[in-house]
Amino acid sequence: MPSFTRTLEQWNRKAHFYLGLYFLFFLWLFSLTGLMLNHGTWPISLAANGRVESRSERSIAPPAGGTPLEQAQDVMRQLNLVGEIDFPRQQTGWLLFSTSRPADSNQVRVNLEQHLVTVQHFDNGHLARFRILHTFSGSRYTQPESERDWSVTTIWVFAMDALAVGLIVMVLGSYYMWWRLKQDHRLGLLVLGAGALTCGWFVAGLF
Amino acid sequence: MFYRWTRDIHLYGGLFISPFLLLFAVSVFFLNHVKLVPGTETTREMFEGISIPESISQVQGAAAVTAARDILRQIDLDGEVGSARFARQNNRFLIQVLKPGLEASVDVEVGAGKVTVSKRRMGLTERLAYLHKMPGPHNVDIRGNWLPTMVWRLFADVTVYLVLFLTFSGLYLWWVLRTERRIGLVMLSLGLVTFIGCVHALLH
Numbered sequence: 001m002p003s004f005t006r007t008l009e010q011w012n013r014k015a016h017f018y019l020g021l022y023f024l025f026f027l028w029l030f031s032l033t034g035l036m037l038n039h040g041t042w043p044i045s046l047a048a049n050g051r052v053e054s055r056s057e058r059s060i061a062p063p064a065g066g067t068p069l070e071q072a073q074d075v076m077r078q079l080n081l082v083g084e085i086d087f088p089r090q091q092t093g094w095l096l097f098s099t100s101r102p103a104d105s106n107q108v109r110v111n112l113e114q115h116l117v118t119v120q121h122f123d124n125g126h127l128a129r130f131r132i133l134h135t136f137s138g139s140r141y142t143q144p145e146s147e148r149d150w151s152v153t154t155i156w157v158f159a160m161d162a163l164a165v166g167l168i169v170m171v172l173g174s175y176y177m178w179w180r181l182k183q184d185h186r187l188g189l190l191v192l193g194a195g196a197l198t199c200g201w202f203v204a205g206l207f
Numbered sequence: 208m209f210y211r212w213t214r215d216i217h218l219y220g221g222l223f224i225s226p227f228l229l230l231f232a233v234s235v236f237f238l239n240h241v242k243l244v245p246g247t248e249t250t251r252e253m254f255e256g257i258s259i260p261e262s263i264s265q266v267q268g269a270a271a272v273t274a275a276r277d278i279l280r281q282i283d284l285d286g287e288v289g290s291a292r293f294a295r296q297n298n299r300f301l302i303q304v305l306k307p308g309l310e311a312s313v314d315v316e317v318g319a320g321k322v323t324v325s326k327r328r329m330g331l332t333e334r335l336a337y338l339h340k341m342p343g344p345h346n347v348d349i350r351g352n353w354l355p356t357m358v359w360r361l362f363a364d365v366t367v368y369l370v371l372f373l374t375f376s377g378l379y380l381w382w383v384l385r386t387e388r389r390i391g392l393v394m395l396s397l398g399l400v401t402f403i404g405c406v407h408a409l410l411h
Binding site for chain 2: 014020022026027029031034035037101103136137141142143146152155156163164175195196202204
């Protein structure tokens, strides 16, 4: 066997092991939360829907900043809130926004004339926090105006992307390992073909 | 013998779900980074003389899906009914229909028997993202009302169960190779530290 092929084979095998071990806990997290998201009627999923709601009101200093985002960030600083910011439809004389993170979320209504703020607070339970990790990216593709504005989310999205890249490398590497390991490829081709056809059938929407 | 069996099941199980894993992995980039501009590439079709179920103003949940299916059959549209509700203020029945490659909004003028269908085609990456999210946690009382969605849920579950099997069998296959234990433990520990760090930052 040429030395290049041998080296490639060794490193491909090592990469498969090392990436799998590095991402093991992420894989377990996304697998288990994926099941919960897929089965909303399971008792564990229903239990994850529970959250504790509370409401508070207080006065604040006039929100600083020229844009709604800057004003919302200033209000969050005053109220010690952190998380992703979303803006619903605005009303004259009010600044409306919500903050969210896996642990909790807040709906904030700021009366810009009286400098009064009302906060509707939702505290998520442990199972809800666990489940939200699967989908918490601070961005929704159907809402072009939504932006990531919490640095922790950016790190988490980077971890999600890294896991996706790791999975793609592991899958492509496994094709090479299988091809080199087995003399007879018929069973492998059959199994891979069955998977590809089934998956492709759904992607193409052939129904 | 046990090693060989475990390795072969790991190999062939992995080969079978590998296209699904690629789908779930590639769609992550779409879900995390792409933005759709609403209203683009939408086509409209009008239908008249549609027979509307009499009880349509009272139906909810599964009954609303059944009523929606009755209308969809007449306009030759098939797919997962994402939502179906009666809007009392303007006497309309609104249906959202979803399937890989297509998102459709069906607006039924109940009194007139007129139906307007707005369709938006999905590109390849959005199809992958759609499948990634289906059936999902929303509208659980009606979700999975179309056979392909139910079958897809089954394959998504099989993918998860096989991934779990692959991780456990992979751990065994790694542990058996004594020469890889040390560096493997380092990678496992690094992964655990990264994982705990990320989750801790998100939850606190």
